[in-house]
Amino acid sequence: MTLETLGIQAKQAERELLKLNSTKKNECLRAVADGLVAESEAILKANREDVRIAREKGMTESLVDRLALTEQRIHSMAEGLISLIALEDPIGEILEAKIRPNGLEIGKKRVPLGVIGIIYESRPNVTADAFGLCFKTSNAVILKGGSDAIHSNKAIVSVIRHMLDFCGVTPDAIQLVEDTNRETAKKLMQMNEYLDVLIPRGGAGLIRTVVENSTVPVIETGTGNCHIYVDDCADIEMAVNIIDNAKTQRTGVCNACESLLIHKDIVEQVLPAICERLFGKHVEIRGDENCCRLNGQIVPATEEDWGREYLDYILSAKVVENLDEAIAHINKYNTKHSEAIITKDYEHARRFLDEVDAAAVYVNASTRFTDGFEFGFGAEIGISTQKLHARGPMGLKELTTTKYIIYGNGQIRP
């Protein structure tokens, strides 16, 4: 099937999905969830094939773990779909409405984006997850997964399509690009006629490729070089607890802390406590000269370290003169994701919130909270680090757009 055929079918599906009400959509989500569980043996069989090939190719076991499905993981996928049922359907909401002096009634109505393209890497659970979010918001989706997961993705998509068909809904609400080569991916990125938006989900390399090659509007997600700044008047115990949590509670995620800035007046008090806690958890600290001088176990950092997203038990650390230097450093090296200050000072907290450029800025809390579930959205398609359309965790509303609907009775423009 050519990409163009997928595009044409997605556009047709878009029109059909517009006509589904929430009750019907929820019925489908439940049926798909049931179908995934009922067909778990077939999905696991396909997944075993992917895992076998991956191991043959020498994939590391930590990546194999991301690729591998289990009975339990399939149940989680199904539960993810079920959880969407309870969420309010954002489609059709009137955001603003007014009557103009000439009697025109102008309303701004929430509508689906249309056709969403999602390019992702090896985790096959994204397949069901992305479908659920797009379907709940009446969007058609074209998925392009990685070659590593192709058998799993085909099996999952096949079950979803079958269940949609069973419910009397067009299976083209979800389509998979089965050709996993890079040229096809690039062509997909330029299908402006058929795609309303493209969302890459994966590592920094994938996201950069999509941003650089796509003519379709992209929502950039993901990379997070997140900082915690310990101000001169921080609560030291709170600082250590938050730094520990943000660095070690889970390391491979975009909202983990990667870099520490410490005010010079508090560094001698706070750094020993931080080192004790983090070294105890086998975190490597790469510090500037000042940090290294205070603790011999700290490894010297290079300029490159300030921009790194380690996604590992590594943390960079630097001593700063004052709040201004901290803000300037963060705005220079961050990826506009999540940034935190630990302080007791009212004015410093205010300035940090105002002047640091990021999707989420925290006072006295862990950066690990930047997440659609933690923010109470009930779902998440990713975390936008760009400024257009959506910024921060994206839930259902971020998969919608608006249209102006205007009721007149013969108005013409004078």
Add this chain to the structure above:
Amino acid sequence: MTLETLGIQAKQAERELLKLNSTKKNECLRAVADGLVAESEAILKANREDVRIAREKGMTESLVDRLALTEQRIHSMAEGLISLIALEDPIGEILEAKIRPNGLEIGKKRVPLGVIGIIYESRPNVTADAFGLCFKTSNAVILKGGSDAIHSNKAIVSVIRHMLDFCGVTPDAIQLVEDTNRETAKKLMQMNEYLDVLIPRGGAGLIRTVVENSTVPVIETGTGNCHIYVDDCADIEMAVNIIDNAKTQRTGVCNACESLLIHKDIVEQVLPAICERLFGKHVEIRGDENCCRLNGQIVPATEEDWGREYLDYILSAKVVENLDEAIAHINKYNTKHSEAIITKDYEHARRFLDEVDAAAVYVNASTRFTDGFEFGFGAEIGISTQKLHARGPMGLKELTTTKYIIYGNGQIRP
């Protein structure tokens, strides 16, 4: 000055602009407006140079008219800036705020986009206009105008920068790319490090070039192949008045009507009245076979006509079987701008509003109302025909983004 220098300076200006409150910004807008009027002689002199060169190059008089400034037009530019003073400053607005069960207070705050790039064509008034909208929303702007207007643009930007400096505000809030060649424009479109968004303002060719070449997020504006569909149960007099208005009140604009669809059951009654009115105003009608059969003065349309944005006294016309065909035709050929149905039928009105894919969909009113001022925004930077970030007329709010600000007291993620 290299583009990179402009970028670095714009980023610095972005930080400074964040600190200006509304009172200060309004003071600057007034000073700039006064400055433009006071320096009108210098601006007019520069503009005469542009006009002289344009005429030498053989520019048509209608294009020269768009390029030429007058004392009156400079006053209009100044008034445009003054009118922004009265508008509410959207920056700092809290859109949502909530307390999570763990005590975290999460607010969603409206903030500037940062640095906005605007690429535009020959009208020099866009220079002051775009500055005003960006400045009111605390954004720095990098302008790239056309070569035709370079002397005028330099003169206008020079006055604005001088007045900002006079007010104690960084003149780098507005910068002009003085090199007008295409390679520079392409480089600007890939300055992701410095530009948060790029807005092209001009004809279809310019917009396509920007969409195809830009890696910076783009807000697509402008082209409008707008339709009016006359339903079988339309008020004929209303239909004729609206069609006349949408076609002839101003032809060179994106919200003018370019194509007419008429239900087969009403065409014999309504087409003669439409022809009488439009032919009386020297509009050429290009019709399908059915239209041509009913009036010998109608010129046969080609397939290409259905997709044309004439921006002229030309209208395409086609007879359709029913509402379904009208909706399908519009969704196939439109540019997602503005579409109208003339009907007395409740269900047809509803279906048209729901199923036509466009930024603005009208029942019984002229498409000419799709405009920031007509919608009551008090200002307009353009009309977005894409679905991400902004759709339809863009006012001040559309030049902003949001950031999550989170107040904690030591929360860590369990």
